[in-house]
Amino acid sequence: MKKIVFTFLLLAFSFRLAAQIDYLEPVRPFSTYKGELGEYYRSVFPLLNTGFQKQPYACFVAIPSFSPEYAMSVEKRNGRCTLVSNTLSRTYWQAEKGTVKVDTKSVVISASLYQSLGAIFRLVTEQIQDLDGSSAGLDGVVYYFFSTSAKGKEQMGRKWSPAKGTLMERLVLVCQSAYMLSKGENISESTLAEEAAALLKKLQQRSNAEPDAYKKPMYVGIYQVGPRSQTLSGKQVEELAHFPDMSAEEYIAGQMIYPESLLEKNVSGYVLCEFTIDKEGVILRPHILRSTHPEFAEEALRIVKGMPKWSPALVGGKPSDSNYTLYIPFRPENYRAK
Incomplete structure (x- = not known):
């Protein structure tokens, strides 16, 4: 019985820790990176943003460790709500200069999905967790999120392979589904719209209940x-x-x-x-x-x-x-x- 109680307490402690860091993390300016890594960031992001609107409404970029990078932007084109995606032909890090191609796809979506995604991105990029240390690992995927505030300021945050069952994992899953929908894959737009609306509601509820929780400093690291x-x-x-x-x-x-x-x-x-x-x-x-x-x-x-x-x-x-x-x-x- 005591072992069961201890296990429960340890799991509860771990859950609270995961919940406390269930926000996006700050993005270090790409201009501060030196050497090959700096060159990579300064090259791959413009490539992934090819054809996207300059002021992001809701933009999502995925940088996997061992597979091609991809990005998705929520935009209005010719007055229609649209998902636009860019997928690189191969992993940029491993490719020779000038050999990487960009495959662009798009799909028209409902106004409700467009609005939910925009509201989600604005909210999560406004609430950036105050972190010390580093959450980056040796493999996995780092996700970047971009939006524009009501005052016209670009906002951004990132997350490295979010923990299971967290709001940030749901955020990534919604974005990945939107990306796949833009590529013409078999994704139900109505189901995606429902999940996006449900996620937005959860994020808003948390924001109302704990408006300053993301400001509490946290350590993540070894x-x-x-x-x-x-x-x-x-x-x-x-x-x-x-x-x-x-x-x-x-x-x-x-x-x-x-x-x-x-x-x-x-x-x-x-x-x-x-x-x-x-x-x-x-x-x-x-x-x-x-x-x-x-x-x-x-x-x-x-x-x-x-x-x-x-x-x-x-x-x-x-x-x-x-x-x-x-x-x-x-x-x-x-x-x-x-």
């Missing part, structure tokens, strides 16, 4: 953030170690003294601090796993070393030592010098 599911001796934890009375984030916000020199320069960053929580709830051996600036690391260690006792992990109903990795974001707009 390190596991939070409590460990096993003790130092390898035993399964029944109750995870946790900070008492309030969240660790609330405690950090109250204790943070932002490095003055970095605050003046509007420098942001983050720290990952790992430590052991012993049977008494005392923090032992705090050390830095990752830091974007030495002064951030120094402040993070000061905060962690001054923390009160935690509630330790439980094994067999008894307190046990366990490790914890704490993510501490530094955002100058949220702090003032103390």
Whole structure:
């Protein structure tokens, strides 16, 4: 029974983490990439956008690791709502210059599908997740989304192979279906329109319920953030170690003294601090796993070393030592010098 409870808690923790990062991520300006990668980005995107309207209403670009790149744009052409797609003849990265062809297809769609896709793209590109680290993997597909705000500003975001069951996965599936529809494949437009409308409703409900959730900084990367599911001796934890009375984030916000020199320069960053929580709830051996600036690391260690006792992990109903990795974001707009 205890093992079942632990498994449920671990799954719930993983689900909450996936839900918290269920937004698009920032797109780094392509002009900042150097070498071959920079040349790739600056070449492949104009090619994929061949013939698309310059100011995107709703534009979707897919960059697979090992197959040809493709793109889809939702537009009005000659007064008709249209899906337009471009597919490269081969993977641009592996091709010789000048050998890649663009296959363009299009299909007229209903006004309702056109409007749903436009509203979806505008909403998701307005809510870009504040992330530290990198979610990119060695393979998979990275998806880019472009739209134009009500003020005429181009908005963009990206997602790398979204997790199963998330809103971003549904977004990708809707876009892929629209892309296939534009290519003349056997896709039901009415079914696609229903799914797009349902997705838009879900996105709007989330936006109304948690309008600022995407602004909360999150870490994504190779390190596991939070409590460990096993003790130092390898035993399964029944109750995870946790900070008492309030969240660790609330405690950090109250204790943070932002490095003055970095605050003046509007420098942001983050720290990952790992430590052991012993049977008494005392923090032992705090050390830095990752830091974007030495002064951030120094402040993070000061905060962690001054923390009160935690509630330790439980094994067999008894307190046990366990490790914890704490993510501490530094955002100058949220702090003032103390």
